[in-house]
Each structure stands twice: as structure tokens, then as C-alpha cells.
Amino acid sequence: MHKFQKGNKKAFEELYKRYSNRIYAYFMRLFNNDQQRAQDFTQDAFIKVIDKKLSFDTKRKFQPWLFTIATYMARTSFRDEKLTEDVSDHENKNPYQPDQDLSNIKSLVRNNLHVLSYAQKSVFILRIYHDLSVKEVADIMNCSEGTVKSRMYHATQNLASQIRQIEAHGVDTNKTHYGKGI
Amino acid sequence: MEKVFDQNENNLIELLESKDFSQLSPDESSYVLEHMSKEDYILRRSVIVETAQDNDTPSLPSSIDKAVFAYLEENDDTPIIPIWQSKGFAMMLSAAVAAILVWIILPFKDVEIIKGETKETTVYQTKIDTVFQEKLKLDTIVVEKPQIVYVSNTPKAPQNQMCTPIEIKQSNPSVAQSSQPAIDISNIDLSNKGSSAKSDNNSLVLSPVNP
Numbered sequence: 014m015h016k017f018q019k020g021n022k023k024a025f026e027e028l029y030k031r032y033s034n035r036i037y038a039y040f041m042r043l044f045n046n047d048q049q050r051a052q053d054f055t056q057d058a059f060i061k062v063i064d065k066k067l068s069f070d071t072k073r074k075f076q077p078w079l080f081t082i083a084t085y086m087a088r089t090s091f092r093d094e095k096l097t098e099d100v101s102d103h104e105n106k107n108p109y110q111p112d113q114d115l116s117n118i119k120s121l122v123r124n125n126l127h128v129l130s131y132a133q134k135s136v137f138i139l140r141i142y143h144d145l146s147v148k149e150v151a152d153i154m155n156c157s158e159g160t161v162k163s164r165m166y167h168a169t170q171n172l173a174s175q176i177r178q179i180e181a182h183g184v185d186t187n188k189t190h191y192g193k194g195i
Numbered sequence: 196m197e198k199v200f201d202q203n204e205n206n207l208i209e210l211l212e213s214k215d216f217s218q219l220s221p222d223e224s225s226y227v228l229e230h231m232s233k234e235d236y237i238l239r240r241s242v243i244v245e246t247a248q249d250n251d252t253p254s255l256p257s258s259i260d261k262a263v264f265a266y267l268e269e270n271d272d273t274p275i276i277p278i279w280q281s282k283g284f285a286m287m288l289s290a291a292v293a294a295i296l297v298w299i300i301l302p303f304k305d306v307e308i309i310k311g312e313t314k315e316t317t318v319y320q321t322k323i324d325t326v327f328q329e330k331l332k333l334d335t336i337v338v339e340k341p342q343i344v345y346v347s348n349t350p351k352a353p354q355n356q357m358c359t360p361i362e363i364k365q366s367n368p369s370v371a372q373s374s375q376p377a378i379d380i381s382n383i384d385l386s387n388k389g390s391s392a393k394s395d396n397n398s399l400v401l402s403p404v405n406p
Contacts, residue, residue, distance in 0.1 A: 022267060025267060026264070029260070029263065029264075033255050033259075033260070033263075034252050034253070034254060034255055035252065037252070037253060037254075037255045037259075038252040038253060041253055048253070052255065052256060052259050055255060055259060056259045056262055056263055059263045060263065060266050063263075063266060063267055063270060064270070117245075118241050118242060118245045118246070119245045119246060119248065119249045122242055122245070122246045122249070123246075123249060123251075141243060141246045141247050142246065142247075142249065144247070159205055162204065162205040162208045162209070163201065163204045163205065163208075165208045165212075166204040166205070166207060166208040166211075167204075169208070169211060169239040169242050169243060170239065172239075172242050173235060173238045173239045173242055176238065176242070177238070
């Protein structure tokens with residue numbers, strides 16, 4: 014990033030190669046596998062990196078800074094659409110995905126992240142999928158480490174509850190209404 | 196505004212992230228069971244563990260790559276740093292200032308200004324001189340020299356034997372040791388000698404001296 018700040022475009026290309034798919038995956042999970050939206054946000058995130066390169070502190074790591082930009086963009090988007098913190102809205106809007114494998118918790122979690130609030134989802138994705146430390150997540154989310162742990166606790170609680178509910182209802186599409194989208 | 200979090204939640208999530216239910220100590224398991232069932236713990240633990248192994252990341256379409264790089268080319272707003280703000284210029288300026296200071300200060304450092312008799316005259320005299328310094332360096336040199344010791348071969352008489360001192364009589368040098376003549380001069384033939392020898396009364400000269 015320091016080289017990119019000096020005007021080295023090759024350095025940016027290297028950063029892009031290294032982090033673009035990670036940011037894309039982050040947005041995909043945040044937006045419940047909405048590809049088009051995730052692509053747009055990924056593109057915008059890297060445009061912000063280009064625009065704000067001089068504001069980056071080279072003493073810090075690049076990845077948390079990039080995730081901070083991405084998280085801020087997503088939070089703004091959720092606020093604009095009044096979708097933040099309202100879990101009940103998602104449950105009724107999102108169609109069920111018939112390809113869910115009930116025996117595979119990995120797949121169940123991936124397809125049911127929408128049951129989490131924005132804050133819980135962001136923390137869970139950063140902590141579990143991207144393997145960031147509690148402190149790094151707290152810095153990105155601009156909150157305390159205790160809050161990160163609390164959100165993680167409720168995220169796992171909600172996901173476990175959702176999985177139990179799916180298992181209880183089986184794969185009957187008429188009884189459950191979960192799926193992708195916001 | 197951050198939500199108030201429960202310390203129990205923090206403790207439980209730390210256990211959920213780090214240990215299976217079977218790995219919990221008795222105290223930990225009893226603590227966990229106060230807040231959730233064993234099945235709930237196992238399910239939540241598996242949610243964390245199995246999700247962490249989900250490495251399926253989608254690939255970003257190349258159209259996004261092109262759009263980002265096109266934006267980079269169009270908006271290359273890398274600031275042009277003025278030459279007086281660049282590091283190279285600062286270094287050159289520092290070197291020049293240092294050189295000027297050296298040029299100004301150093302020539303006067305070892306020069307004494309002696310004012311002449313008139314006010315207008317100033318004489319510069321350098322104080323630099325050559326100083327010879329002699330150093331006496333002392334050192335110890337060890338020379339090894341073989342020493343010959345002479346040992347007397349004279350056998351020593353046992354102490355219990357008394358030696359008899361030899362009495363030496365002092366002889367009179369003017370008196371002959373013996374009354375007998377050393378050379379028989381009675382038969383000396385003087386016939387072939389000169390008159391001088393013949394006239395000498397050799398017999399008297401060579402005759403033994405009677406004490």
C-alpha cells in the first residue's frame with residue numbers, strides 16, 4: 014500500500030489480486046448471496062481504496078482497513094434501506110432454498126445468515142469466515158471487544174435456533190421460508 | 196450506542212470458540228449447563244467449527260477487474276510533490292548547507308588573528324606546526340646463556356685423616372743448590388776461540404762458586 018501511495022500502480026494490482034475475492038465473499042455473505050449487489054459493492058470498495066489511498070496509515074495492516082471500508086459501505090446501505098437490526102423482516106421476505114443440505118451445517122449456516130441482524134452477521138462473518146481476531150473485528154466495527162463477543166454469542170444462538178427449526182420442519186418448502194436476498 | 200453485554204455471554208462464547216463439550220473441565224461444563232443444554236452447546240460449537248472450514252469463496256467476474264483498473268487509469272491522482280518538498284532536494288540542500296558551514300568555519304579554526312600596528316592591517320598566521328614526539332619504549336629482553344661450571348677433580352681426603360704439612364726450606368738464591376759444578380768447564384777447548392775469549396779467565400767465571 015505504501016508503494017501504491019507513491020504512485021506504483023502495480024502495487025495496487027497486487028493488492029487487488031490478493032483481496033478482491035475476499036471482499037467479494039464478504040459482501041456475498043452480508044447480502045445473502047446477492048451476486049450483483051456484491052459485485053457492485055466490491056467495485057465501489059476498491060474505487061474508495063484508490064480515492065482514499067493517501068488517508069491510509071502505512072503503519073497499520075491493509076486488510077482491516079479494507080474491511081472497515083467495506084463494512085461502512087454495507088452499514089450505510091442497510092441503514093438506507095431500513096434493514097438494520099430487523100431480523101423478522103428477512104424471514105418473511107426471503108424464499109426458501111431447496112438445495113439446503115440438512116446434514117451439512119456448513120451449508121445450513123451459509124444459507125441462513127439472513128436470520129442475523131446486520132451487526133451480528135458482520136461480526137460472525139469477519140470472525141469465523143475471515144478469521145480476524147476479536148480486537149480486529151472490534152476496530153472494524155468501531156465497538157468494544159465485549160460487544161463483539163456478545164454479538165458472536167447471539168449470532169451462534171440465532172443460527173443454532175434456525176438450524177433446529179429447519180431440522181424440525183424437514184425440507185418441506187411449504188412450511189419454511191428462508192433463502193437468499195436481503 | 197453500544198448494547199450492554201453480559202459477562203456470561205462473553206465467557207460462554209470464549210468456551211464455544213475454543214473447546215468441544217468433551218474438553219470442558221467439570222467446572223466449565225457445570226457453568227455451561229447453567230446457561231444452555233449440552234445439545235445446544237454441541238450444536239453451537241459445530242456451527243462455529245464447521246463454518247470456519249467453509250472456504251468456498253466465489254470468484255469476482257473479470258468485468259469488475261476491468262472497471263476498477265480503468266478507474267485507476269483515469270483517476271491517477273497521485274500528488275506531484277514539489278521539488279522543494281522532496282527528500283532528494285532536502286538532502287541536497289542539507290549537504291550544501293553543511294559544505295558552506297565547513298568552508299566558513301574550518302579555515303578560521305586554527306588561525307590566530309594578529310592585528311598589526313596599523314588598524315588597517317590584519318595578518319593571519321597559522322598556528323599549525325610539526326611536533327616531533329619521542330617515545331622511549333622500555334621492554335625486558337631475556338637472553339639465555341649457557342653457563343659452564345668447572346668441578347675440581349681433586350679427591351678430598353677423608354676428614355678423619357690428618358695431613359702432614361710439608362716443610363719447604365727457603366733456599367738462598369745467591370748460593371748454588373749444589374757444590375758440584377753444573378757444567379764441567381775444565382775441559383773447555385779455547386783453541387778455536389778468539390783472543391778475547393782466551394784472554395778472559397773463563398775458568399774463573401765458570402767455576403763454581405764456593406759458598
